[in-house]
Amino acid sequence: MSFLDLFSLEFMQRALLAALLTGLAAPAIGTFIVQRRLALLGDGIGHVAVTGVALGLLTGTSPTWTAVVVAVLGAVLMELIRERGHTNGDVALALLFYGGLAGGVLITGIAGQGAATLQAYLFGSLNSISPDDVLFTALLTVVVLTVTLGLSPQLFAVASDQDFARVAGLRVRAYNLLIAVLAAVSITVAMRTVGLLLVSALMVVPVATSQQLARSFRATLLGAMAVGCLASVGGLVLSAALSFRVSVAPGPTIVLLALAMFTATWPLGVWLRRRSRLMAPFPEVSAAPHRSTDEHPHEHGADCGHPAVPHGDHVDYVHDGHRHAVHGEHYDEH
Amino acid sequence: MTRSPAPPPTAAPVVLEQVSVSIGGRPILRDVDLTVRTGDMVTLLGPNGSGKSTLVRAVTGLLPHARGSVRLFGTPIENFADWRRLGFVPQRSTATGGVPATVREVVASGRVGRRRLLRPAGPADRRAVDSALEVVGLADRATHGVSQLSGGQQQRVLIARALAGEPDLLVLDEPTAGVDLPNQQALADALGRLKARGATILLVAHEIGPMAPLIDRSVVMRDGWVAYDGPPLSQEVASHTHHAHDHDVAGDHDHAPHVGSPFDWERRGRA
Structure with missing residues (x-):
């Protein structure tokens, strides 16, 4: 079988579609999370969702659905803890990280499943995606994109300045919860492609890449979605191409490709920012003493x-x- | 000082009567009376910890009041729904977030109170943003990234954001903190233009600087009380007013002391 034959395989087509949708949805919500300086929120929700997957395995229901429910609950809990306690927000996040992961591994064991079953969710298994999974992913992606793009003025206002948004009459808590819930949903969308433990990367790395070159929020958002698509589809194709020789998992390939794109744009961003600082006009100050140079051979x-x-x-x-x-x-x- | 005939007292943008505000169960503001009439520019002065910001947060509904009544445009704040009439410039040093944004984007976010959900920005939104940028003198910087601007310019961006909502009452919490003199002058010019249009302004300030000629009334806070409410004071007199009443040790203090460990307060009491 050649490399091009891969694309005629049905599971590969499904995987490509799922990767494309994930690459669109995760960075879209990730941009607002990074704007709020909560880049690790996605990782926390991902860990909590492990418990959701394990509950699905234990009860025999679809792990995707239980993961959505538990991830949403975890996200709401995190949001409320963050809102109440000002100082120990990161500690609360850490508690949920560990609780989620430990609970997940424990319950998976009780369900009589091995680590191998859990691994499909921890690191993704694009190749085992069913048509129903693709449909589910597509639906969630539509919801995430409608809300993030449609409500972007409101979400931007809340994410950049909560006090201002509240006085402007926005229901800040509702929007914060919306972002948290959407993050939880995007994470379960991305669970099958990059897996729960790497999902945060697809929310954050494309945004970090895009903001190296972008000046506006809009450009960062759209750029992040482009980078996300490129990384997830490219990573999938790359891992498929490499898998003829060695076993290469798509999840890590996607994340590493996204990181490679960041690494490529970072020096460019540093150079551009340094240049724009260097060329910024000097302030005009009147009444400066007149001084001329001594010798100046250069013209x-x-x-x-x-x-x-x-x-x-x-x-x-x-x-x-x-x-x-x-x-x-x-x-x-x- | 000339002023148009006083409007009916119920229509005053801000009326506080015997207001007390608690943070963490500790009363911070006690028995504060304050009225800001239409078209007035009132400055709140006072040392750190005197309750200026707490008062502003009570006026903007960010903090609930424990006692008394807060009325905005004649409506008790609990029932007040017309938040678009109020423009707020929070106390913060930068206008940047975790993601880059242009000056125009930040200012345009001031329209959220007036925009309907899931609708693109209309011509009225764009006009309001253009005019707000014009007032603060940053029209030529609209496409610049906010993080490229100096601190004083970022404060002007935050003011433009509040102006974009076309408010009747503008509340500013220390917009001049850490701002150099040319930018303070630009801020004063912007506020002067607003005042000329008939805006009502409540301003918390540490230093009045170039804004002095615009001020109609000064209110000096001290330790949660209103220590002075009357004709504008110069910076020196304002400082003198609260120094004269300094009975205890001068210096900053926290409203709600941070208790890191449950046994901290005992030692604090003995110190």
């Missing part, structure tokens, strides 16, 4: 290589800790 110009930074009605050439402005035949120290 500044448009392409002399020194940054020409706007300063009032002229430019200052920046070099060796000096700001030199042309003044007739000589240069002034500015």
Whole structure:
């Protein structure tokens, strides 16, 4: 079987569709979570959802549904704890992390299932996705995208400044809970593709990648969704291509590909930010003493290589800790 | 000082009567009376810990009041629903979040109170945002990232955000804290333009600086009480007013002391 034959396989088509949907939904909600500086919230909910999966295995119901229910409950609980206790929010998050994971492993054991069953949910198993799973994923993705894109003005206001949003008349707690619930839903959407333990990566890494280059919130959001799609579909195809030689799981491949994209854009972002800082105009201060340079053999110009930074009605050439402005035949120290 | 004939007292944007506010069970504000009339610019002055911000949070509904009555535009705050009439500039040092955003995006988020759910921004929204940017003098920075701006410029962005909602009453909590003089001047210019349009402004300030000529009335807070309420005071007089009443040790104190360990308070009592 060749590499291209893979795409004619039905399970591969389903997996591709699921990966695409996950790549869209997770970064969309992730952008608002990062805006609120709660990047690890997704990871916490993912750990709690492990208990949900285990409950599904124990009771014989679909682990996806029990995971949704438990993850939503966990997310609401986290939100309420965060709202009540100001100082120990991260400790509460950590308690839920460990409780969720330990509970999940314990209950899976009681259900008579091994770690192998749980592993499909912890690290994803795209290849075992049923048509029903794809339909479920598609439905949840539609819900997540409708809400995040449709309510983005409100969610943006709440995520950037809660006090302001409250005084503007928004029901801040309802929107916070909405974000938490949507995060829980997106995580269960992503459970089958990248798995519960890696899901936070798909919510956060595309956002981190996109904000290296974006200046606006909108561009960050759309860019993150593009990166998410590229990483999840690309990672899936890559892992399929590699699996002819070695066994490569799609989940980690997707996450590592997303991280590689971050690594590629990071230096560019650092350089662009440094450049924009360097070229920001100097403030105009009147009544500065007049000082001219001593000897200045070098002649500044448009392409002399020194940054020409706007300063009032002229430019200052920046070099060796000096700001030199042309003044007739000589240069002034500015 | 000239002022148009006083409107009926019920219509005053802010009326507080015998208001007490508690945080964590400890009464912070006690028996505060305060009225801000339409078109007035009132400054709240006072040292750290005197309850200025607590008062502002009670006026904006962020903190419940334990006693007395708070009325906004004649309606008791518990029943007040017309929040779009109130613009709020919270006390914070930056306008940035975890994700980059442009100046225009932050200012446009001030429209949320007036926008309907699941509808795109209309021409009225865009006009309000443009005009708000114009008032604070940042129209040429609309597409810049907020994090690129200086602290003082970010404060102006936060004011523009409140203005974008086209409020009748503007409440500002220390917009001048840590802002350099040119930016304080720009803030004062923006507030002056608003005042000329008939806006009502309640301003918490540590230093009045270039805003002094705009102020109609000063209220000086001290330890949760209103120590002075009358014609504008200069910075020196305002400082003098509360120094004169300083009986105990000067200095900052927390409203609700942080109790890290349950036994802390005993030692604190003996100290």
